[in-house]
Each structure stands twice: as C-alpha cells, then as structure tokens.
Amino acid sequence: MWAFVGQILWPVAWVGLLEWYVTSPTWTLWLFFVPMLYAFYRSFLQPAYITGAFRTRRLLREWPWKVFVAPESGIGKIPGGGMGDVWLSFPDPERPEEKVPVILHGHIRSAWWRRRLGRGFTTRKTAQVKEIWFAGDPRAAGVIAVPGPRRLFVIYQRSSHSSDVPTNA
Structure with missing residues (x-):
C-alpha cells in the first residue's frame, strides 16, 4: 500500500518543490534543491517497490511460512x-x-x-x-x-x- 501512496506523493512533492524552486526568492533556493532531487529520485524508484511487493505477495499466497x-x-x-x-x-x-x-x-x-x-x-x-x-x-x-x-x-x-x-x- 505504501508503495502506491509513494507513487503518487513523491512526484507531487517533486513538482511542488520544483515550482517552489522556480518561483521563490533566490536565497531560499538552496533549501529546496536537495529535497527536490531526492523526490525526483524516489519518483523513479517507486515502480520497483511496487513490483517487489507484488512478487512478495504472490510468493506468500502460494507458500506457507x-x-x-x-x-x-x-x-x-x-x-x-x-x-x-x-x-x-x-x-x-x-x-x-x-x-x-x-x-x-x-x-x-x-x-x-x-x-x-x-x-x-x-x-x-x-x-x-x-x-x-x-x-x-x-x-x-x-x-x-x-x-x-x-x-x-x-x-x-x-x-x-x-x-x-x-x-x-
């Protein structure tokens, strides 16, 4: 579930930080650069988490502990x-x-x-x-x-x- 929430929230955070980065005063730019890069990275990482979650779920449905x-x-x-x-x-x-x-x-x-x-x-x-x-x-x-x-x-x-x-x- 968290993978799906992240699939939505990380891109939204990235776009929001990018918008803030572009429209904010110059002195605040450095505050949002690193979080913006991390949100961009996580936006592309989320599909791998979703794939892994489905693989785990299929295995656990088929096999007992x-x-x-x-x-x-x-x-x-x-x-x-x-x-x-x-x-x-x-x-x-x-x-x-x-x-x-x-x-x-x-x-x-x-x-x-x-x-x-x-x-x-x-x-x-x-x-x-x-x-x-x-x-x-x-x-x-x-x-x-x-x-x-x-x-x-x-x-x-x-x-x-x-x-x-x-x-x-």
Missing part, C-alpha cells in the same frame, strides 16, 4: 557465488536431507540481512536472525523474514529470476 532456527549461512565459499556473497541454505523440498544454498543478491534492502548473516560468530546483530521464516521454494524463489513477519526480503536463484512464481507442487 516455515520456521528455521539458525539456518546454515555464510559469506563466500559457495558454488556460483563471489568471495563476498552472503548465502543461506534451506532444505530441498523434494529431498529434505539435501540443502539448497541461496545467495542474497545485492539490493538496497539486502544490507540489513548482509550485516547479520554468515559471520560465524554470535553478536547482538546476528542474534536478530537466529530464527528465520521462509516461504517459497529455495530452488527458485522465496521470501525470508524475521519473526513477526518483519524485514521481508525476496531471495531467488539467479537462473530462475523472472516474473513467474514457482507453484507449490
């Missing part, structure tokens, strides 16, 4: 990943004894997760992700969250990233 306590995670040392890639490992739905690693691909919202996963030692931050909720198929795509659910984040296998949502077979 599963709770994992201290799932295996790490930094680097994963096939198909780079040295600094943070990853989580979840059981394969067809073969529960095998694990499927999923790399947290770079995104502005992944920073919170990246600071807390894969460290190999316990800190106050890593304790925040001791329990992780997961909905989806780790072989394709899923949603992770901390209990609540809070901090929703869509994870996906690079080869399967598309607008299609895997079906719960």
Whole structure:
C-alpha cells in the first residue's frame, strides 16, 4: 500500500518543490534543491517497490511460512557465488536431507540481512536472525523474514529470476 501512496506523493512533492524552486526568492533556493532531487529520485524508484511487493505477495499466497532456527549461512565459499556473497541454505523440498544454498543478491534492502548473516560468530546483530521464516521454494524463489513477519526480503536463484512464481507442487 505504501508503495502506491509513494507513487503518487513523491512526484507531487517533486513538482511542488520544483515550482517552489522556480518561483521563490533566490536565497531560499538552496533549501529546496536537495529535497527536490531526492523526490525526483524516489519518483523513479517507486515502480520497483511496487513490483517487489507484488512478487512478495504472490510468493506468500502460494507458500506457507516455515520456521528455521539458525539456518546454515555464510559469506563466500559457495558454488556460483563471489568471495563476498552472503548465502543461506534451506532444505530441498523434494529431498529434505539435501540443502539448497541461496545467495542474497545485492539490493538496497539486502544490507540489513548482509550485516547479520554468515559471520560465524554470535553478536547482538546476528542474534536478530537466529530464527528465520521462509516461504517459497529455495530452488527458485522465496521470501525470508524475521519473526513477526518483519524485514521481508525476496531471495531467488539467479537462473530462475523472472516474473513467474514457482507453484507449490
């Protein structure tokens, strides 16, 4: 919902600040330049938030939440990943004894997760992700969250990233 509200408010704020910038006295121009640039930036960023919200919603409609306590995670040392890639490992739905690693691909919202996963030692931050909720198929795509659910984040296998949502077979 907030993505839709932002889709309306950020362009309105940008146009309003632009109008103020053009018609106001010269000494006030510097006050509105930075907010105007930020509103312009957010106006073009909003469609990505809406797309992500719909992808999350489709995944959550199809898959139930599963709770994992201290799932295996790490930094680097994963096939198909780079040295600094943070990853989580979840059981394969067809073969529960095998694990499927999923790399947290770079995104502005992944920073919170990246600071807390894969460290190999316990800190106050890593304790925040001791329990992780997961909905989806780790072989394709899923949603992770901390209990609540809070901090929703869509994870996906690079080869399967598309607008299609895997079906719960």
